[in-house]
Amino acid sequence: MRSPFPAGAAVVMTVAALAACGSSADGNGPEAAGAQRPAASGPAVPGSTATTSTPPATPTAPAAPTAPAAEEPEVTAPDATAEGPKTPSDEITPATGTFTKKQKEYLEDRVPKGMDPAAVLQTGQETCDKLRYLVKVDRDTAVGAIATREISDAPAAVAGLCPQHQDLVDEAAYAYADGSHTGRTLRPGVYRSASPTTNCSWHIEGAGGKELASGTSDTGKSRRITIPESARTFTSTGCYAWLAEGAKG
Known part of the structure; x- marks a missing residue:
């Protein structure tokens, strides 16, 4: 398995x-194709560790305040x-x-x-x-x-x-991701869960909200369900995705 x-x-x-x-x-x-991958940014080159003796600075009058520089707009790369x-x-x-x-x-x-x-x-x-x-x-x-x-x-x-x-x-x-699926998106058949979590649950309803099937799984193992032709809504949470088995159409 x-x-x-x-x-x-x-x-x-x-x-x-x-x-x-x-x-x-x-x-x-x-x-x-001859194109280069961008090189990874390396660490900044460290400055010299040597120190020299400097005379104390002569006190000066404080400079007049200046207006803060305007922030430049952030430039982002175009989205493909x-x-x-x-x-x-x-x-x-x-x-x-x-x-x-x-x-x-x-x-x-x-x-x-x-x-x-x-x-x-x-x-x-x-x-x-x-x-x-x-x-x-x-x-x-x-x-x-x-x-x-x-x-x-x-x-x-x-x-x-x-x-x-x-x-x-x-x-x-032909697969179903977690979420709610209704109407034409529903296809009857047998489905298995792919990579479910330990909080996987599903619910199948027919006309008028009548419950046709539901279930939960806390094992993290794949489960199989059948979506009947009478289904009108299929809801899944924590099951990741449901993959169709057998003929698809």
Whole structure:
């Protein structure tokens, strides 16, 4: 039996693993295109530890008060997902080297004006790295991370940079994240919880708010439920995500 991970643990483990790896194993990272990862900021250079004797300063009259300098507005980097003008595809080039055809297709209409395209590519490649790691650890957690939008850019990154993970995106499309689901979003079938917490609970209602099924679990282990065709509302808390079993449609 798969040992499920608690919700949120996937991110912590992913960050630790990616920090140890340092670069993508897919060979599509910014470095492969000639783009440089930003260097980490090092510690400030310490000043000299030697001291010299100086005569005491001569007392002077206090200076007249001056008006405080106006604060400069904080400048933030552009957001790759923000609306606004994008860099034309024929102008998307790295500082050095070239992008592959697949990388350029991924970057098309995705690079805001004034942003380094290598930075946008790096973000997408890091998403592929996260999925690659999570699949090795626990596939259900990888699908759940996409369904809950914990890895929000997975569909775009997978389509453009790591299509070998398309099955994860397809399965996540039929999953339910924690929350309340009603109407057309409900699909009857059997579902299993992915990475539930020890405070997992669910509630299924039919027409007129009639209770059809409910349950709780404090074990942290995966549970299975059936959403009937008569269901009108499905609510889940602390279960992270529910993945569909069997035929999907």
